[in-house]
Amino acid sequence: MTAPDAFGWPAVRAVARAERRRGRGLLLIAFLAGIVGAVVAGSVVLAERTATAYPRLVEAAGLDDARVLVPADQAGLAEAVPRLPGVEQAWTTSSWVARMARPALTYVTLGAGADRPGDLVRPVVVTGRAPQAVDEVLVSEPVAERYGIAIGDELRLELLTLPQIARFDVGFGTPDGPAVTLRVVGVGRMPAWDGALSHLWASEEFARTYAGTASAYAIFVRTAGPAGAQRFAEAYSAAAAAAPRSIAARYMPAGVQLPTSELDPTVQAAEVAIVLGLAAFALVVAAAGGFVVSQGLLRHHAAGRSAQQIEHALGMTMTERVTARVLTAAPAALLVLALTLAGGIAAGALAPLGSQARFEPTPGFRVAWPVLGIVGPVIALLFLGGVAVAAAVARHTGSRVPPVRRPFPMAWARRWPALLVGIRMALGARPAVLTVAGSAAAIAGVVAAAVFGASLERVVTDPARFGEIADFSVADARLIDIERLAADPRTTAVTVIRSSTVQLTGGRTVPAVVAFSYKGPVEVTVTSGRLPIRLGEIAIGPRIAAAEGVRIGDTISVDRPGGGVDSLTVTGIVVPPRADTRFRLGDGVVLAGEQAALVTSGPALFSAEVTTLPGEREELMGELSTRLEIEPRLVPAEIRVLADLRSLPEALAAALGVLVLAAVVYELTAARRRYARELGVLAAVGETLGQVHATLAVIALVSVGPALAIGVPLGIGVARVLWWQVATASGVGAELAVPAVVPAVVPLVLLVALVAAVGPLVRGTGVVRALRTS
Amino acid sequence: MPRPPAAAPPALEVHGLRKTYDARSAPVRALRGVDLVVGTGEFVALTGPSGSGKSTLLHLVAGLETADEGTIALAGTTLDGLSSARLARMRRRHIGLVFQFFNLIDHMTALENVALPALVAGASPAAATERARELLDRLGLLDKSGELPATLSGGQRQRVAIARALVNRPTLLLADEPTGALDSAGTADVLDVLARINAAGQTILVVTHSAEVAAAAGRRVQLRDGRIVDEEAEALTAAGPA
DSSP: OOOTTSOOHHHHHHHHHHHHTTHHHHHHHHHHHHHHHHHHHHHHHHHHHHHHHHHHHHHHTTOOSEEEEEEGGGHHHHHHGGGSTTEEEEEEEEEEEEEEESSSEEEEEEEEOSSOOTTSSOOEEEEEOOOOSTTEEEEEHHHHHHHTOOTTOEEEEEEOOHHHHHTTTTOOOSOOSOEEEEEEEEEEEOSOOSTTSOSEEEOHHHHHHHGGGOSEEEEEEEESHHHHHHHHHHHHHHHHHHSOOOTTTTTSOSOOBOOOSSOOHHHHHHHHHHHHHHHHHHHHHHHHHHHHHHHHHHHHHHTTHHHHHHHHHTTOOHHHHHHHHHHHTHHHHHHHHHHHHHHHHHHTTSOOSGGGGGGOSSOSOOOOHHHHHHHHHHHHHHHHHHHHHHHHHHTTTTOOOOOOSOOOOOGGGGGOHHHHHHHHHHHHSSOHHHHHHHHHHHHHHHHHHHHHHHHHHHHHHOGGGGTOOSSEEEETOOHHHHHHHHHOTTEEEEEEEEEEEEEETTSOEEEEEEEEEEESSOOOEEEEEOOOOSTTEEEEOHHHHHHHTOOTTOEEEEEOTTSOEEEEEEEEEEEOOOSSTTSOTTOOEEEOHHHHHHHEEEEEEEEEEEEEOTTOHHHHHHHHTTTSOEEEOOOOHHHHHHHHTTHHHHHHHHHHHHHHHHHHHHHHHHHHHHTHHHHHHHHHTTOOHHHHHHHHHHHHHHHHHHHHHHHHHHHHHHHHHHHHHHHHHHTSOOOOOOOTHHHHHHHHHHHHHHHHHTSSOOOTHHHHHHHHOO | OOOOOTTSOOSEEEEEEEEEEOOSSSOEEEEEEEEEEEOTTOEEEEEOOTTSSHHHHHHHHHTSSOOSEEEEEETTEEOTTOOHHHHHHHHHHHEEEEOTTOOOOTTSOHHHHHHHHHHHTTOOHHHHHHHHHHHHHHTTOGGGTTSOGGGSOHHHHHHHHHHHHHTTOOSEEEEESTTTTOOHHHHHHHHHHHHHHHHTTOEEEEEOSOHHHHHHSSEEEEEETTEEEEEEEOTTOOSOOO
């Protein structure tokens, strides 16, 4: 016989057997919980894959800690590098500059090396394979995309000699190095292609065959941590200073590049937006799904409260009653677990979102099993916890606690009984603050996603917003070419851009541009204000405006190369054209010519920005590309990153929008059920069906109106903050674009609320039933 | 309250009333041909066992449900064929309803609950409020006019419900087990109120199981299996059944 204070397992088992007869309803709720779990687990798996793509690529590609490019006429310096302080491993490779005719004349870098130590600098091959034969080459993804290069293509490369590189700005005729034809066998992926790491990577055989013709040594170094990298940088600078000066020192400065394992800030901003968006999506789905599932569990167990009352009367404790029901729910929890895991596994087929897909080192199926191993059981346990709570409170459910706090006076509303009753009912029943806050947050999410998405869309689809006003530009443009272009009837605008650098006082060196119009308007994107036209004026890029905290009308100080400081008034925010792609979009200033003469330094590069008549662009470019270096209108990397984000806010807004509408429909349908008695009373005291409808409409408006009034401006505010961060990190203007859907949110939500509230009404026997069962 | 002229029609006249509900297992015949006349100023108690059709008759008279057969006339105006909107207007003018569980609107004060039917009927806020105050005063609840129902006792809530039922000066006050949820003190309170308003000329039809309530009425009508089986007229009978 069981002692009276012992846990009553026999009774628990008996109750669990009895509860199993009601198991179908529980399985239905578990199915719903499993679907929610699947969406949440899928979002978590996708977020993990997205957030870890870059660090996984860094590891997979064996990213170096430091790299130097040593001109070929400094062989002694190159030989000394592996022995410099801080170096743990070094790999000396050969590097060439090659002229490639694809489609117009262009210059690319080619690298190759033998005897690679370990996995140091091994681009991840995303398609094809690594080069093995002397005539095979691997192409970087950016170059393959830019020039439309595919596996199997043959590239005709004419290699430049070091003296030719030294004469790059004044012209050097035909390349004097070997001409090679390389077959593309693979496309490679690396965290950082720039600097010493060439975009074309040939085989070890090629390195051995052509080593003597290389124009430089690209040396990749593994150091003993950041301190080791610092020691190496100092030692290399000293060694380079002591080495004989190279003839190409102007184009191969003796600096150490430190490829960072951190994500580029531009990409990082996009990644943060993606991961936050996914997290918000998962949270909203979890909250909405959790609410619906908990309501289902409460109803399921409330329906069996009479059984619990009998069990209570027979002496079962709450723990025993709850245990019996948790045991009954175990198969349902397994269903939740299975569906959640299935959702997470299915999400393994999805590539990282947005620009992060470019960093995925293992394209194809991938699941973070440890993450899924935590998420799945947690969601199943939460389901069981919900069962336990619902079972614990079920015996006491079913009684409505009436309000006792005196309501605020509403004498003004007595003329309209529907208004009076509707407001009293909508505001009086529950802590309305929570409902309004939840609805406002969801509406804010929809609006923020829509506004962010529209602002993003406008930037990526309007080249003028990222500084690409002209149809094409001519690099290293000479005066005679510029004058010919200006005289050409097919052009409508020709702007010459003189690019150099300027030193911000107490800050960094940034690109400085002077724009001269030879024909038509000046081709520089002005996002606000105007271009500088005289001494003492400056227009700045969004990145500098954000970094320096200055706005139009403020002053900014720049150093004169010969000493002294000029204080310049900011006349506008602009997106300067990028003559030098080492600098990021929006990271520069525009000066008037006479001011530039006083404060700029370094060699000046000239390019011509050309706009043509409609339909003339291709023909003119074709003509010019045979003798000039033509750059077609390019989408900068920052904008490509943003473009990769385009579908995310739209999907997020759509998903949140559906959830908001579903929540509104659910809440107001539930309110109609909850107020069935009051509606019956209204009918009993003589309200017509129309007046009852009006009361319900007031309930709907009072329930949804405040959420809209708070949610819409809050959403615009959130979008403003998020967009400012992303736009500034990307170097474009941060003006918001408010899409037409935002003003439409208010009437749409109100309409749905009204339809949901004024649904099938209690009438006839329904009124009587509602009044009898109250 | 002024009495209508002697030639005025009875407050309620019911003939051949039938009502059947479609239940899942078999149809339930709630009323099987009921005839009843309630004269103006009468206090009639409708008694009978559970399921005898008392509440159904009350709801049909209130126009909350419609009969399958038969006629109902309130103060000479028949309810047959009226739209739900016309029925609602008839209810405003002729019917005051009191329920067993009060059915006050929880989020409105006692004064607002009482004034609501008058506002619904189109009275000005000032007139509705004045009438509600007058009734609460008569029923001894003026000091509770700003309170919510939850803060009142059962007897007080039912008195508020009676005041609400009276606010439009209805032809007929219908009460469905008005003391069913009250203790003895509350029951006494409510019976006292019903007797007082009947004495003032208010016609009352009350459905009850309670012998105490039935005893307070001037006439008792018993229903069984959907038919009137017994009638006992007492002192206040003004017009007997047909």
